[in-house]
Amino acid sequence: MGWPDLNLSSSTQVTLCVATGCGVVMAGLLTLRQLKKWRMKGKKTERRKDVVYLHGFQRMKFTPSLSGPCLKVETWLRMAGVKYEFVDASKSGQRSKYGQLPFVELNGTEIADSNIIIQRLARQFNADLDADLSPEQQAVALTISRMVEEHTKWTMYQYYFVDRLDLFTQLVGLPGPRIIHWLIRNRVSKMMQTKLYHQGVGRHSKTEVYQLGNADIRALSALLGDKPFLMGTKPTTVDASVFGQLAQVVYTQLPSPHRQVIINSCDNLLDYCDRIKDQFYPDWELLCAEGH
Structure with missing residues (x-):
């Protein structure tokens, strides 16, 4: 059975064919993903106590x-x-x-x-990293974490997942043929634009978003100063929060407004990230090698 005669132009028919094909591919990928989930749920993995x-x-x-x-x-x-x-x-x-x-x-x-x-x-595990902080220090640490996780992070997402998603996906790599890459990028971009809009950051222009994010970076740099860690000489929970976000900018080496301001005027944050990486990730290269 051939394509039904709907009095459509040849270009429209080609577009519909491509769209249908893409839909079939996506449905197949989603089906495979669901089957994978069911298969993994059926496997019982032994878990050790207190691990x-x-x-x-x-x-x-x-x-x-x-x-x-x-x-x-x-x-x-x-x-x-x-x-x-x-x-x-x-x-x-x-x-x-x-x-x-x-x-x-x-x-x-x-x-x-x-x-x-x-x-x-x-x-x-009786492992409160913040136990020695004063109530005021705990409040400052919480404020820093909230800024980074509820604001700075989203300005980074604007760049990586919307404005330069093409560069980002080239960096991390995507499976399958180019049409699948396009479908993935299109879906991720639209999903992230919706999230950014509802969060609030996405309602601004790109220039404004980058300015907001860079203001956060400069504030972090000022708060850190010449201290080893944000709250003093010992790492606390806020350092884990901040490192989790800054590492994405510092170590992926993807050009971005955030990376530029760190290199140009906030280089103490580079040393800060290296300090945490060297102290707590002696196996950093081995872990990253698993992603090759």
């Missing part, structure tokens, strides 16, 4: 994770000396009860959301 199983996005060749929240939790686990194992969610197909990453498993219990994860694990 944290951190579910996160796959390793990448420049950073252990391109997700700020995932890298935040992993960095905190290392700072706190909590034993953990990493679970590649791209292979398991698992997500938290909120449909997000990261989440952790501990003794049969799932804990989701990076902030709640850290709070629960700090109590469970």
Whole structure:
């Protein structure tokens, strides 16, 4: 049976054919993904007592994770000396009860959301990195974390996932033929534009967004000064939060307004990131090699 005669022009018919083909491909990919999830759910993986199983996005060749929240939790686990194992969610197909990453498993219990994860694990393992901070310092640390996670992060997303998604996907690599790359980029861009709009950052022009983000970067640099860590001589939870976001800018080496301002006028943040990486990730290169 051929294409039905709908009195359409040849160019329109070609467009419909391409659109139909793309739809079939996407449906196939979604079906395969769902089958993978069902298959993984059927497998029982033995979990050891008192070991944290951190579910996160796959390793990448420049950073252990391109997700700020995932890298935040992993960095905190290392700072706190909590034993953990990493679970590649791209292979398991698992997500938290909120449909997000990261989440952790501990003794049969799932804990989701990076902030709640850290709070629960700090109590469970008596590993409160903020125990020596004064109430005022704790308030400052919380304010910094909120700025980075609820504002600075979104200005970065505007650049990486909307304005220069083409560069970003070239950097991380995408599977399959070019048409699949286009479909993925188009879907990610539209999804992120919607999120940015509802968050508020996406309602501004690109120039305004970058100015807002760079103001945050300069504020972080001023707060850090010449201290080893944001709250003094010892790392605290806020350092894990800030490192999780800044590492995406510093180590992916993708040109961006945020990276430019760090290099040009906030180089103490470069030293800060290197200090955390060297102290808590002696295996950084090995982890990144898993993403090749």
